[in-house]
Amino acid sequence: MSPLPFAAILSEIDQSAPFAPEPERRRTRYRTIWISDVHLGTRGCNARLLIDFLDSTDSDTMYLVGDIIDGWRLRRRFYWPAEHNDIVWRILKRARRGTRLVYIPGNHDEMFRQFAGLNFGGVEIRRKAIHETADGRRLLVLHGDEFDAVMLAHRWLAHVGDVAYGLLMRANHVVNVIRRRFGMPYWSLSRHAKHKVKNAVEFISRFEEVVAHEAAMRGVDGVVCGHIHTPEIRDIAGVAYYNDGDWVEGCTALVEHFDGRMEVLHWADEVAARASATRAGALAA
Numbered sequence: 001m002s003p004l005p006f007a008a009i010l011s012e013i014d015q016s017a018p019f020a021p022e023p024e025r026r027r028t029r030y031r032t033i034w035i036s037d038v039h040l041g042t043r044g045c046n047a048r049l050l051i052d053f054l055d056s057t058d059s060d061t062m063y064l065v066g067d068i069i070d071g072w073r074l075r076r077r078f079y080w081p082a083e084h085n086d087i088v089w090r091i092l093k094r095a096r097r098g099t100r101l102v103y104i105p106g107n108h109d110e111m112f113r114q115f116a117g118l119n120f121g122g123v124e125i126r127r128k129a130i131h132e133t134a135d136g137r138r139l140l141v142l143h144g145d146e147f148d149a150v151m152l153a154h155r156w157l158a159h160v161g162d163v164a165y166g167l168l169m170r171a172n173h174v175v176n177v178i179r180r181r182f183g184m185p186y187w188s189l190s191r192h193a194k195h196k197v198k199n200a201v202e203f204i205s206r207f208e209e210v211v212a213h214e215a216a217m218r219g220v221d222g223v224v225c226g227h228i229h230t231p232e233i234r235d236i237a238g239v240a241y242y243n244d245g246d247w248v249e250g251c252t253a254l255v256e257h258f259d260g261r262m263e264v265l266h267w268a269d270e271v272a273a274r275a276s277a278t279r280a281g282a283l284a285a
Helices: 004-015 047-056 071-076 082-096 110-115 149-153 155-181 189-196 198-217 267-284
Strands: 028-035 057-064 100-103 123-125 129-132 138-141 222-225 232-236 239-243 252-256 262-266
Touching (some): 047 057, 047 267, 057 252, 082 100, 082 123, 198 222, 198 232, 232 262, 262 267
Parallel strands (some): 028 057, 057 100, 100 123, 138 222, 222 239
Antiparallel strands (some): 252 262
16 A cells, blocks of 8 residues: 555645534643554554543543554555544644654654655654753664664564464453443453463563663664554663553553653553542532
């Protein structure tokens, strides 16, 4: 699929009203927000939780750290519900409100990499970026597929794995539809399965070490990436490693507070806590 249909989609969304308008809600403001692996254009994208996140937070800078749109899946079958329009509309609106937006395409939205260095509607497209935190640390920001041995050596195998992953995402969706009907919070079947598989755990650990080593070689203090759908904050041989997770399995974002402190927000937990507080307030009244 050529990049032109995607440019047309973004142009159309930029001019259209959202299906679900932004509610009047107090937003928690951060210095910086990082999100990645949204996979718009797939049924696995947890649009409901991401819309809630976007309606509840704001920042001076926002990084979109790749795989925002899933070109691989759209190439096989076009799927673009109204909620996915709402997400792109909200992100583009942030740029109009003055938020600096930096988009670093990943392997699933690699069709945008050819536009690196350009600015579309206030969105800067970069292959990678250097972010300076409030406390003066320099962080390399990239998607991370550059360090995935499967992606580099066996691209066909990566596509086969993507099909299998899609089947797991469908099962994840069915499980959570049932859980919602019984008033239960979001739970990630796929993340649970991944943590139970020894090879997946070893792959994640090796990936984190390779990315941290690359950051050290470039002389920065840390690295922020996505790609493996595993949120993390850890020190690896003196390098700060941050992974912002995803909005398919864990529904997480990485944020920087105004003092430079970094935190991973697990949004399903945030929503569950808010609902619990609302119920407690209603009972107290």
